Amino acid sequence: MKYFLVWAAIIIFLIFSSSEFAQNGDLFKIARLKYSGGSDWYNDPSAEVNLLNYVAEHTTIKTDAKYRFVDAASTDIFDYPFLFATGHGNMRLTEKEISNLREYLKKGGFLYVDDDYGLDKYFRREIKRIFPDKKLVELPFDYGLYQKPYKFPYGPPKIHKHNGKAPQGFGIFINGRLAVYYTYESNPSDGWVDPEVHKDPPEKREEALKFGVNLVLWALTQ
Amino acid sequence: MNRNKSYADIEKRLRSLIFKERTADFFLSGIRWFTAAVVLFLFFSLIEALFRFSSSGRTILILLFVFFVLAAFLFISGRTILLLFKKIRLNDLISRAELIGKDNRKVKDELANVLDLVSGEYNDFSADLIEAAFIRALDLLSDDDLKFNPRNYLSGLRDSALIALAGILFLMLIPPARSAANRLINYDVEFVSPPEFSVVLMPQNAVVIKGDSLKINIVASGKPPGRVSLFEKDADQTEFEKVKSLPFDSGKAAFLKRKIFLSFKMFAKAEGIISDTISVKVINPPSVSGFTVEVFPPEYTREKSFKQYDNGNLTALKGSRVFFSGRTNKKLDSCLIKFKFQKAVPLKVKGEKFLGSIKLNKNGSYRIMVKDTAGNMNRFPIEYSIELTDDAYPKLEVIEPEKDIELGNEDTVPVILKISDDYGFSKLTLNYRLSASEFKKPSEKFTSLSIPINKRENEEDIFYEWNLRPLKIEVNDRYLFYFELFDNDYVSGPKSVKSKTFSLFLPPLEDFLAKSEKEQNQSVKKLEKTLKEAKKLKDEFQKLSSDLKKNKAKISWEEKEKLKKAAEKLEKLAKKSEELKKEIAEQRKKLQKKNVLSEKTLKKYSELQKLMSEINSETLKKALEKMQSKLENMMRDDAQKAMEELKKNEEAFRKSLERTISLFKRILAEQKMDELVKRTSEIEKAQKKISDAVKRDSSGKNRDELTQKQADLSKRLRELEKKGKELSEMLSKMEDMPKEEMKKLSEELQNQKNPELSQKAAEKMMEDKVQQAMQNQRKLMKNLKQMSQKMKNMQSMMSGQMQQKVMTEMARVIQELIKLSKREEALKQEAGSNSPDNKRSKEISEKQNNLLNDMDVILKQLNSLSKKTFAITPEMGKALGKAKNNMRRAISSALDKNGRNVMRNQQSAMAALNDAANMMSAMMNQMANGQGGGGMMSLSQQLKKMAGEQMQLNQMTQQMKGGGMSMKQAAMMKRLAGRQEAIRKSLEELNREAKASGKSKKIASNLERVLEQMKEVVSDLQSQNLDDELLKKQQNILSRLLDAQRSVNDRDYEKKRESETGKMWSGKSPGKIDFSDKEKKTNLEKELLKAEQEGYSRDYKELIKKYYRSLKEK
Incomplete structure (x- = not known):
């Protein structure tokens, strides 16, 4: 009996500890991409934290909801399946950053870039340096990213006005896989930040967070 | 003469003559007989032609003919044949001699007589007589007499021959005669009666090119029938078939056979009469059996060439070169590309092939024309189009x-x-x-x-x-x-x-500043106007609030409308202030671009922006919304509560606005100072430029220009004086400003008389008195340098003095707060030690009320101070507000005799007072450390300062790395460790303060982690562990400090960065993602074009389009 209890305890312990390890090991993380050029890559640090919490609450994905940033030139980027970049101004990548990001994306990494208003022309210039032979392709509304788990019949949501143009989502594909997703005139990440920052209506924030869920799921499952 | 010999000779000759003549007669008779036969034959043929006998009739005719021919023979030639074979006797000789005598009158019958005599028949005559007669006769004879003369027969021969020939020709050439002769000859053959007419087709044997047409003429000879039918059999047919029936009354008809592709035979038939069969042979023209077109776009396009097979329709860029290669069904003589509106281009030919190229220069069309070695051209060549595409404008x-x-x-x-x-x-x-x-x-x-x-x-x-x-x-x-x-x-x-x-x-700076000043003054006026309206609104709110205090449960429609309008007015004012905030931000941006503002003034503008953001706060918006929603249900209580809340917000709005205006005016004053400094500096620079240029301009080439510039400078100097005076007046109306100093400075500026100096210099330059001019310029430069320095000092003094005053006042307020907190504590203890009864409660509440009144005094002081400095933060205000509310609650609790609540409220009030005091102390410390009263700005500055220190430390550590550790170096390491520790402590303090003020969220970098790393570095330095890992850590620390410092800088207001919520969007989806490469797509499109050009019917074209579309979509 004694032995049985001991073994049972050991087994139960192993099960729980392995699941705990599994949980920690499998926790989904997002890193903010720190890039050169002078833009405010760091702005609104509550964005991905709130998104990760929302993802954990509304899906079965377990997340590590902490703000983290990682240097584009550092090999630390390979520790993250999902990188997020945003900003308002100039992005000018060094050669090291370019080659690092290229390798990361080619090896299966996912980069989401959100124009926070003012990043567009710089990002377009830099992405061409990373992938000179690829073009940013606008995704049609029936693309899988806009379908599950929440439907976005008109593509990315219009969270902030910016220039009042239509919101657009662009992609760079590597062997048919969406490796880079870029939103323009949409700004979902502003909808993820704490409510008092931009004072957006709750339904807009909800919409942005739902869109973020779609993004995360697509990045992980495509 | 020998009689016998001569006689023999004569005889011989006569015999010969006679023989010849008989022979000639024989031949002549033969010809005559022949002629007679011909005539007879002709005669009988004519009879046949007239009567058309049957074979038996013709047999009789032919027998008759034969009979008569024989008869003619006998009659004409019989005698001559007999004569020919008859021996020539003496009688014959004598007869012939008689004939000679007839022809030759000399001879007469001498010869005949002689012959008679010689014959011996007449023996009565002597030999001599006979001889003499003979000799006489001989003498009379000529050679010709005994010579055979064929001419005598010629005419007969000629006549006979002519007649015979004529007869023969008649028989041969006249068809009826010929036919009759034919029938006569073939007497035993039954001939059909010749028809009344005959039909002939023409041309009889023709050769046509495949596809050509041929006109066949049908001609009748004789009496033509009413209609004629044409029968045809082509190469594939075995039987003739009727193809046409034509009217034939006129005896002529024509039939156009179009597009002949097969050889054929044809005959005409009319009333049983059949014409001869004609044969028409069809030969193939040359044709293009297949060709390839390769289009090479112009090189500059870098576009690849493309091929088309059997499709000559060209859609290409102007300047493209098109290569043709093809083959035909025949050997070629030549090949041309024939354009509709251009000169034709020949292509090379070899056997059945052709090859060549053209250049596309204009729209049009062309055909491929080929000619075979027989000279035949291809029929109906396809016309291909040339459509040039444009190279679009960039x-x-x-x-x-x-x-x-x-x-x-x-x-x-x-x-x-x-x-x-x-x-x-x-x-x-x-x-x-x-x-x-x-x-x-x-x-x-x-x-x-x-x-x-x-x-x-x-x-x-x-x-x-x-x-x-x-x-x-x-x-x-x-x-x-x-x-x-x-x-x-x-x-x-x-x-x-x-x-x-x-x-x-x-x-020019002056124009810019003037414009800027005007704009800013307008902004101030607008702010003041908004404040005025806000004050009016306050009264309105007050009245409305009083009016709401009625007994009725529901508000009237009128009341509702009034409340609604009042709320809307407040909303409008809030929006106006928001617009003004943007206006001021734009103005600041322009000034910053011109580098007019000092760093301190710039910081103050940022603070002003933040302050203005708080005017239009979230709570105000919520209060307005709440009012709107409560008005819907028309309940008086709800409306009253909402009104009260709105009043509070209105008050906060108004106070913020007041503070904003006050601070803005102070900023403007500082800005004016900055402008003065800037103007002076610019004028100084300009003067130096002019002075240097004058020195260099020894020839005086640029004298006029320089004089003008100097004169312009005088104006600027006058303006500078004016601005100095204006600032002095401005400061005189403001509190806590160095009014006297500014006044003195302004007077000094005027006393320098710089405009006059400048003017004099200009005049001297104009008078060519350069040295004197330069003297004035030197004096002016000196004055400007002096003034520039004094202005900078004044600038520092302004901010320094203001800060000093603020700090003094703040210190006083802190003292008051601390005192008040102590009194509150004492009261709390008093409240706690006594049991609640009426008298005690009343006393407690009165004392608390006194504290509350003192609180109000402090708040007024603070309010006044807040209009002079940004150092008073909203957090401080909130803390004091909290203290005040708790004091009020303590009073109510005391009146309710709720001792526990009293103490709790007093405790909360005390804590809030202490918080406010602490915050103010911390702020004062920052200000004392030279970081201004900027809240987050100072945090940024501190981080920047720390980052600078860290950078220095890193460099020093780097320098120490390498080589062994000497005593000196060990000591150095310890010092470095100490410095790192100092930085760590500063950061620790900063982090704590940032957390306390709630602003640590803005720091992107995780300062906790930085602090940990700093600890590790300190430890490593103390242990003298100088390795790459240490340097890396220090670098990391620096990087994070810089990140933190950057992240703390508030973003400047830019219209672009305004985060206005977007509206719902709907639109058209972009097309499907094209993962295939461009070439494939282009090829598909080309194939579609080719298919469309094949000349299919519309239905087929649509099918083809659908097919290619589906391919593209795949």
Whole structure:
């Protein structure tokens, strides 16, 4: 009996500890991409934290909801399946950053870039340096990213006005896989930040967070 | 003479003659007989022709003919034959001699007689007589008499021959005679009676080119029938079939057989009469059996060539070269590309093949014409179209600059362009010219600068910094510039597109400042107006609030409308203040661009922005919304509560506005000081330039220009004096400003008489008294230097003095707060030690009320202080507000005799007072450390300072690395450790303060982690562990400090960055993602075009289009 209890305890312990390890090991993380050029890559640090919490609450994905940033030139980027970049101004990548990001994306990494208003022309210039032979392709509304788990019949949501143009989502594909997703005139990440920052209506924030869920799921499952 | 011999001779000759004549007679009779036979035959043929006997009749005729021919023979030739074979007797000789005698009158019958005599028949005559007669006769004879003369027979022969010939010809050439003769000859053959008419087809045997037409004429001879039918049999048929029936009354008809493709035979038939069968042979013309067209677009397009098979319709770019290669069904003599409106181009031929090329220069059409070795051309060659596509104009979009440029201090202009073209570019230029200038001559022509582009791309974003230094732009210079983009069309010549023309202008500082001042004064007026309206609104709110205090449960419609309008007014005011905030931000941006503002003033503007954000707070918005929603249910209680809340917010709004106006005015005052400093500095620079130029201008070439510049400087100096005076007046109306000092400075400035000095210098220059002018200029420079320094001192004094005053007042307030907190604590203890009864409760509440009143005094002081400095933060206000509320609650609890609540409220009040005091102390510390009263700005500065210190430390550590550790180095390490520890402690304190103020969220970098790393570094330094890992940690620390410092800087207000919530959007989806490569797509399109050109019916074309579409979609 004694032995049985001991073994049972050991087994139960192993099960729980392995699941705990599994949980920690499998926790989904997002890193903010720190890039050169002078833009405010760091702005609104509550964005991905709130998104990760929302993802954990509304899906079965377990997340590590902490703000983290990682240097584009550092090999630390390979520790993250999902990188997020945003900003308002100039992005000018060094050669090291370019080659690092290229390798990361080619090896299966996912980069989401959100124009926070003012990043567009710089990002377009830099992405061409990373992938000179690829073009940013606008995704049609029936693309899988806009379908599950929440439907976005008109593509990315219009969270902030910016220039009042239509919101657009662009992609760079590597062997048919969406490796880079870029939103323009949409700004979902502003909808993820704490409510008092931009004072957006709750339904807009909800919409942005739902869109973020779609993004995360697509990045992980495509 | 020998009689016998002569006689023999004569006889011989006569015999010969007779024989010849008999022979000739024989032949002549033969011919005559022949002629007679012919005539007879003709005769009988005529009879046959007339009567058309049957075979038996003809048999009789022929027998008769034979009979008569025989008879004729006997009659004509019989006698001559007999004679021919009859022996020639003496009688014959004598007869012939008689004939000779008839012909020759001399001879007469002498010869005959002689012959008679010689014959011996007459023996009565003597031999001599006979001889003499003979000799006489001989003498009379000529040779010709005994010579055979064929001429005698010629005429007979001729006549006979003619008659015979005529007869024969008649029989041969006259068809009826011929036919009759034929029938007569074939007497035993039954002949059908010749028809009344005959039909002939013409041409009888023809050769036509396949596809050609042939006109067949049908002619009747004789009495033509009413109709004639044509029967035809072509090469594939075995039987003739009727193909046409034509009217034939006139005896002539024609039939056009079109597009003959097979050889055929044809005959005509009319009333049983059949014509001869004609034969028409069809031969093939040459035709193009297959060809390939390869189109090579012009080289500059870098487009690949493409081929088309059996489709000559060309859609290509102008200048493309098209290569043809094909084959025909026959050996060729020549091949041409024949254009509709151009000269034909020959292609080379070899056997059945052709090869060559053309260049596409204009739209049109063409045919491939081939000629075979027999000279036949191909029939109905297909007309192919040539459609030239355009090399489109390039596209140029100017992203930056967005509008005309007013330069500040910058010497470069960022340019961002988006360029695109279907085939590429050749050149991009920036073209500029000086259009207006005070001192330089404007240029008519544009100068062109080449902007580097990637000519291999069809689309590019251009980022270019236009360096303005070479232009040496001076104040009031205006340049016009535009961009021009050229494509690489080397066929028609590069096409270009120009952007709109922008202007680049360097306004004089004075103009700019004047404009700016005007705008800012207007902003102040608008703020004041808004405040005035807010005050009016306060009264309105008050009245409405009083009016709401009625007994009725529901509010009336009128009341509702009044409340609604009042709320709307407040909302409008809030919006106005928001707009003013943007206005002021734009003004600040312009001033910053011109480098007019000092760093301190800039910081204050940022603080002002933040303050203005708080005017239009979230709570105000919520209060307005709440009011709107409560008005819907029309319940008085709800409306009253909402009104009260709105009043509070209105009050907060008004107070914030007041504070804003006050602080803005103070900022403007500081700004004016900054402007004075800037003006002085600019004037100083300008004067130096002029002075240096005068020194260099020994020849006096630029004298006039320099004189003018000096004169302009005088105006600026006068303006400077004026501004100094204005500032002095401005400061005199403000509290806590160095009024006297400014007044003194202004007077000093006026006493320097700088405008007069400048004017004198100008005059001296004009009078060519350069040395004197330079003297004045030197004096002026000295004055300006002095004044510049004094102004800078004044600038520092202004902010220093203000800060000092603020700190003093703050210290006083802190003292008061601490005292108040202590009194509150004492009261709390008193409240706690006594049991609640009426008297005690009343006493407690009265004392608490006193504290509350003192609290109000402090709040007033603070309020007054807040109008002078940004150091009073909303957090402080909240803390004091909290203290006040708790005091009020303590009073109510005391009146309710709720001792526990009293103490709790007093405790909360105390804590809030302490918090406020602490915050103010911390703020004072920051100010004392020279970091101004800027809240987050000071945090940023501190981080920056720390980052600077860390950088130094890192460098020192780096330098120490390598080599062994000497005593000195060990000591150094310890010092470094100490410095790192110091930085760590500062950061620790900063972090704590930032957390306390709630602003640590803004720091992107995780300062906790930085602090940990700093600890590790300190430990390593103390242990003298100087390795790469240590350096890496220090680098990491520095990086994080810099990140933290950058992240703390508030973003400047820019209209662009306004986060206005977007509206719902719906639109059309972009097309499907094309993962296939372009070439495949292009090929599909080409195939579709080819298929469309094949000449299918519309239905088929649609099917083909659908098919290709589905392929494309795949």
